[in-house]
Amino acid sequence: MFESIEEVREKLAGQEYVCDRRLATVVYLAVKLDKPVLIEGPAGVGKTELAKALAAATGRSLIRLQCYEGLDEAKALYEWEYGKQLLYTQVLREKIGEFIGPTKGLREAAAALRDQEDVFFSENFLVERPILQAITSETPPVLLLDEIDRADEEFEAFLLEFLSDYQVSIPEIGTVKAEHPPVVILTSNRTRELSEALKRRCLHLQIDYPSPEVELEIVRLKAPGVGEVLADELVGTIQSIRSLDLRKSPSIGETLDWARSLVVLGAPSLNKDLIEETLSVIVKYDRDAAKVLAHVRGAAESKDLGQKEPTGEKQNEGMYEMHRSTHKHAH
């Protein structure tokens, strides 16, 4: 599928997914070693996107299973199709006379029936849920188990067999094993700690908020209407906001939303007022908003003092510079 780490990077970039070498290495290894990848990180840093991009880049189908509390094997692995089974019973009742007609005696009839017993629990009656689908699929798909931390701990236990051997044991039928293992991607927002057993079976990848360079690239790719100057300022501001101690830091998704809304507003560059007006796009808590406002004002004012005649654009460029430097310090 991939021949080198560079190729992973290029192909993902072809799907407008910007990634660093670390991420590409992990994806490459996952494909080469047939190992699931567990991606952890805050909300909105492109964990789910990676699965989508990977599926598109390799031309495979994407099977997605959104996890939630109370998700059980009937919804994730397989379920019996009871209606169909019932219907079958009806048909069978009519056929049964015909079927055991030629047999002599009860014993023989029972034996004849016994031979047909597994008719009820065969693949015919099986409704395939995402995981089983991924296993039985002719062309190996990309399977995304989204937000695995939301599912119960019992559910993790179901997954263990699948994750280590790409197989599922169905008591009535036996073991179904994937001929071509799918690429499995699990994501977690870390609302709870996953079990050691699960982690041990996966490659682990931590995605964090991107560096300014990468984020700038993402903005350019995904929000093409944004001008160079604006994109620079935007990313600088977002990066500096992330260094504040917020309840919910703005994610890449929010950066893009912000970029797009600024395009709609037709803003050529950022300024204090504009940030205040559009703040609700990137900050989702009142207390956070107050902090960000104070920060933005502080940055603007300190710049005013430093420059005698601040023109709008220069001031902002200065602000951007400052943000970048604070960001570096944070690292």
Place this chain on the structure above:
Amino acid sequence: MDTVINDFVQVLRRHGLRVSPAESLDALHALGQVGLGEHGVARDTLRTTLVKNLEDIETFDRLFDVYFSLRPQQERPRAKLDVHDHDHDHGQPTSMEFGEDAGGEAPDSEEHSHEDKENTDFRKYFDEDRMRPSEDIHGEADKMRLSMFSQELILNRNPGALNQALQRITHQLRLRRARNMFNPGDLVTHGQGQELPLDVSAADLQGLLDHLHDMDVDEALIRQLEEQSEEILRGLPQLIEQMVERQKKLEKKKDDSALMRRSLRKVFEFSPAEQRETEAAIRRMARQIHGAKTRRLKQDRTGHISVPHTLRRNVRYDGIPFDPVLRRHHEKRPRIAMLCDVSLSTRNLSRFWLHMVYQMQNLFSKVRTFVFVAEMAEVTQVFEESSMDRAVEQVFSGRVIDADVNSDFGSAAEQFKNRYLPTINHRTTLVVLGDGRNNGKDPNVAAFEEISQHVRQVIWITPEPRWGWSLGSCDMPLYEPLCDRVEVVRTVDQLAGVAEDLVRTRA
């Protein structure tokens, strides 16, 4: 290669990372896939296969740097040399230290400035002409055919040889130092000493090459290494020096300064991040407390009819649903009663506890909160109705109970038993927050025992480490056998630790 990785895994384990054998096998396979060409890739590969907890990533990065970077950074050697020039005067004491440390004695803990000096000193023993060429090699990194990383792997493969070389050098230097007792700073100017390390290493390098043949490295690699042996030889003194440093760093215990820094004082002003952390920790803990809320559908006598289950059960009646299966969400609500000591001795901590209690009440529906010093009072209402800060203020204002007397667990337990015990039942988890200091009053173990038999489980959270229990009038040793768990919690971190622990011990 496998020995090196195994050795590295051992180092990781020594520093508290949990790496399973399966994972180190994965790491080997993975390295086989990506090759050893690039330092960064090899690092990412090992990290993704060996490290599964976010908290461990930092440790891993640090150890990886130490373990796999025998090569100096390009800028460093020169800077060090400069230092040496200016610092001519620290003669004897540091040289002594060098000799002792390199001779394999355990390095002590106050080390940073120390190491630097040592570097300077070590460099004194090699003259600059010797050093320049080897530095040039590092300067033209791209000309080297064999990657840094594979060299490091190979050198790591046989630490014995290097150690040996090292010891011999040290030995020689010691002799020399003895001879030059009155003027140890002048060692550099003598001719013989400089040649020494290289002679020793030449023999050992051959040993290394021999070892290579035993390893599952392909022939081409070995040949490359042999071709480069000259270069390696010249670089070896530096390698050895770094080996010493590395060994020291690897042995050094994790410092707990980060933990210490987040001391108690900081806990009172919860930053949003910490608030999130506490919340998460409490959530995790609550999952482990019996009777926590679940969302899974369970079969029950009441609830909705589950069509698939009903059909399945009634296949034997020709699919006529004689026997419907009902399922509903079981909401086993956690019943928690929290007893919080707000006496003077724990005043600072009880603030932290009350925050914790407040959050628990927010998260769970059936939490009852009591505060006590000598008398016991229920404050569930207060916590529900007012904001966190106001509720905490009210508790300390003295309007609820007299908060300024000495704490008396005995009478508090007695009161709780008489007044509130009938209102809680065997499904309740009792959480006691207190230090168990009775100030010499009757511990009233009987009353506490009755309480603990009545409830489902008792978790006692105390700020006092175990060794402190025997001091003063602490009755923890008496209460401990009656509790299902006793945890020492002073900070958010530790609270998270307790939650973590509960998760582990349950399985």
